Each structure stands twice: as structure tokens, then as C-alpha cells.
Amino acid sequence: MDHGIDEIDLAALANGILPADEADDGAASVRAGPRLAERIRAGINADLYRRGLEHARGLARRTHGRGLDQIGPREMDELLGALRDEMPAFFRQLRMDVSAMYLSDPDVWRRIGFPGPSADSGGYPDFDRPQSNALRVLAPEQRG
């Protein structure tokens, strides 16, 4: 097993970027960990991810004496903050990749109230009218 690109560790970091909550499972709902691992194995940003993962594992070990997949949500929050300061390029890439995977899922589009492609159906003739309805299915009391 290639410890440089452990998908369990990647999933732990991805779930820290977009955690599970009452709306959905966050990064896990789009299998961000395994998909990131696949990409890295294909060579995409491989060095950046190898260095970033190694650094993140070191942080988890030194601070909490545990693996990335063993630390709790609050600890992961702190760890990502440290990662953002210490390895900004890796953090940016991770945040960008995880959110792009999440936001490419039509199920997520429905949850955030985005209809997706629209040019083929004629765009939005009501673009200049008051917008009283969002497509979003969540009720206000479910939000945050």
C-alpha cells in the first residue's frame, strides 16, 4: 500500500473541509477521499498532495498522538487551520478540489438551489424579476 496517498487520510481531511451535517454527508457524499486518491495516483498534483498529507499526518501525530482518521471534528478543525498557515498551497488545492467535487453533484445543486445548465432550455426569462422562490429544498430552520 502506498502510504503517500492513503485514501482514508484524504477522506478525513476532505470531511474536515466539508463536514457531514443535517443537510448531507458533505465531502463523503461525493466520495471525495477515494476520488482524490485516484487523481493523485494518476499524477495530478501528486507531489503537492504527498507533501501535504505527510505534513498533516505529522501534525495529527505530534498534537494528538493519533492518525488523521482518529481525531475528532474539533481537532480536525484546528489541524486544518494549522495546515492553512503552514502549507497554504496544499490547503488551497485541497479546498478547491473537495468543493469542486461536491459542487459538481446534481444532488448538491438541488440542495443549494442551483438549477445547473440552462442555455439549452432558453436561459432565464425571469432574470430581472423579484426572485421569490429558491429551488432549495431545505427549510430555513434547517440551515445552520
Added chain:
Amino acid sequence: MARELADVVVVGAGACGGVVAKTLAAAGLSVVVLEAGKRFDPATDLANSEANAAKIMWSEPRVYAGKSGVVPKAGVGVGGGTLTWLGVMPRFHPADFRTKSNEGVGEDWPIGYDELRPWYAKVEREFGVAGECGPFAPEPYELPMPPHRMNWHAQVLARGAREVGAHPFAPPVAINSVPYDGRPACCYCGWCGSGCPTTAKATGVETYLAKAEKLGARVVSEAFVHRVNYDAAAGRVSGVSYLDAELREHEVRARVVVLAAHALETPRLLLLSACGTFPQGLANSSGKVGRNLMSHPTWQVFGTFDDPVNAYKGMQMGHVMVQDYYKPDARNAYARGFVLISYMMTPITYANLSGSFYGREFKQFLMDYSHAAAWWAHAEGLASESNRVTLDSDLKDRRGLPAGRITYEWGENDVKVAGASRDKAAEMMSASGAREVRVGLNYGAHAMGTCRMGRDPGASVVNEYCQSHDVKNLFVCDTSVFVTGAGVNPTLTAMAIASRAAERIAEAGGRGEL
């Protein structure tokens, strides 16, 4: 090696390359345009998908160095940056060309608004621009298409702008508000940055290049120009060498070479073309090639509202603009000025421009997408000799050529004027009724100024007609020639300058002077 002969070879098939190609083809010259990227079919290749945004963005390896790590967006493909651009096209103001004389910052241009006036109007007409010149225009002027109606997003933003005493208006945008020049009116699908599948958004390829090709110009895609060839005996450039998609070598010999590869790749190409006569880079006896790189210090400011905004309905940028804070004012703590423009994005870009927060807060921000509005707070960045494009000594592209190295650090004034624009956007967002205001990413929009124009051959690279001081049949027609960046979007001004230069090239060519 395949050889080809032309009167003019143009490097780069973007906004400016298109203007030059069309003007010179119309003058009866044989023109070859070489473009590093592919040719796309709008209806299929540029269909609504964020994956399509990636294929029209310049993604060759580069090193981004310096304290600020500015990464200006640039396009690739036949159409260049206009494939992915958002189309906002205001004119510069007379004062933008005289910042040194007026405020003691930057440098004065060798030309001014008066010289560009007819060329602004010509490009607006030929390219197709809709909008109002607005209450703070350099002078009252008419655009060929009526303004777009403000989308709901812009109406929400305009409400707050008026509340704080500003005068929001529908600015000049090169997106059709009515059918124009054989292209349809915009359907407000909201995907401009991924390329326009309907061609309502003006691009270099659907306008100038299409006309140039009808007039006989040849546009070659996937042709990466790696060298401008210099004939030392003649003291002239003889054409360019390029590599095709399979890295086969080609040469185009031409009487005139026009570089229109944008402010990062144009200087890189000149530096790659160093030769015995010009060991520091072709046409670089001044040492200014690559220097004085400018960008616009930009903040993204978001607001979240209780009611839906659905800001994805409409043009991504430019349904509304505020220009009240553009004109320099000696009472300000900074020189120059800024504009605020509506800018809403498809979801992935929304996430990327939001900043660096994460976790529950980030997820909530994404969940609020349909209830969000956003100002693009766009300020003028001043030139600095040390902000520059060089060749990196280690990193190579896939052809084995040294990658560009972009070194950038915002200056003190840049930080101040951008901070003022950010704070004004936040104030207006609150005044619009946002229940939460979030300051997002701070970044550099646009690249300009790496082959600046000027009268002094020791302090500039080209003259006011974009002609190299060192090599008289070599021209630079893109934002590289900018002396200042002004506080508004640069494409219209770059095209007006290119249009003026191309006319000059045609005249000089007609007299046998080139």
C-alpha cells in the same frame, strides 16, 4: 521543416490579435494568425459546464513568486481570453493616461483619451457593446446596443448603492442585449465564464477573426510560437517559429510580426527570442521587457440575504456598476480609484472566490448560494519595476522551454485603494439588507504593462503605435503596452490601441515602409 510566407504574422488569436488580423486582411495584406490553443465549437465545446471553463483557461506551467503571488486569469484557444471573459468594457478616463502629471504616481502615457476616442467608438461598434456610459463617463457617449435590464441580483445591489448615495448604472458590456451583427441576444443563462454556447457574448473568434478569415486570413490553432526570428544583417525580424500539437517545428516568414499573446506570454516570447544582437531578449535594449507588470487588486465581497437572490440568473458580471469612487480625490488616503461591479458565479467559482474558511462555516456558505449576492471591488494597481515576468531557471514547459516566472508584490497604494473598495462594497452590501457580509478572496484581476509604450526608447519597449523602438517591423498589440492599468477592465482599451496600431501598420505597409 514546413515554411509559410505571409505579409503579417500575428501571435495570439484573442481580442487584440483578432482586431489586428481583420484590419490588415481588410487592407489586402496576407495574414497568418498563430494560436497556442485549440479551436472550439461554441454549441458543444462551450456548453454550460464548469469543466469547460478549465479548457479555455491558460494552464501552462508557471512559477508565481513574490510576496503577493498574483495569478492573473488568462484564456487560451481561438478567441483567447474572450472565450472565458465576462465582457465588461468601460472606456478609460483622460486622467488615467496622466497619473504622473496629475498625482505624482505611475507614469504618463505617450497618448491620451483624445487619441483613442475614435478607436473606442470603432471597437464598440464592430465588436458589439450594450450599456450606458454612466454618470461618470469620460464624456457622454452612445453605445450601439441598449443597456441590459438589471437582473434581480443587480437590483438588490443597486438598492444598497443608492442607499449610501452612489449612482449605480448598467455599464458597457460586450454581450448582446438585442440581436447584433448576426449573433443572438443573451438568454441570461449565467455561464459566461465557461464560454458562451449561444455566441451572444462577443469573442474574438465570432467577431473579428470570423471576418478576418472571410477576408482570407489564416488562423492556425495549436501553434505555439516559441521564437521570433531576428535577421541581424537586415536589422529586422523575419518571422516566427512555432511547434504544432505534435511538437513539429514550423516557420512563418513575414514582413511584419505582431505579438498579441497577452501581458504574460508576450514578454516571455521576447525573452525566449534572445539573440546575438539582443542578448537580454528581443527588442529589449531598454531592459524593460517583462517589467512594470500590473494587475488590479480585487476583493470579492459577498452578502447573504434572507430572501432568494438567484444571482445565477443573468450575465455573470456587469449588470450593474458603481463608478462614484473612480475619479481621484486629493482628500483620499490613496491615489487613483476603484469601481464596484456585480459579479456572481457558478457554484465552483463561488466556492473558490470565497476565501480560505472551511468546515461547517464553508458548508453553510455553499448552502446559501441561492441567497447570495456579490460585489467585485476592482481597484487600480500601480506599476513597479520589480513586478515582472522573467524566464524561470528551473521549470520547463512540456516543450522543454523555460516557463514564465511571475514576481509580484502589491504596493502600499494598491493595498490602500483596494481596501477602500472592499470597505465600500461591504458598506453597500449591508445597506442592501444582507444579514451577513463576508469579505472573500483578494486577488489580482488582469495582467498588463510588461512591454510599456513610451517616447523614450531607454524607458519603454514600444512607441505609441505599439512599434518596437528597437526593431521597426515588430509590434506588440495587447495589454503589455499599458503604462497604467486604470481602475476599470482593460480589454476595450487594449483593443482600441490595437485598432489604432493596425491602421498605422496598414498605412505604413501601403507606403512600402515596413
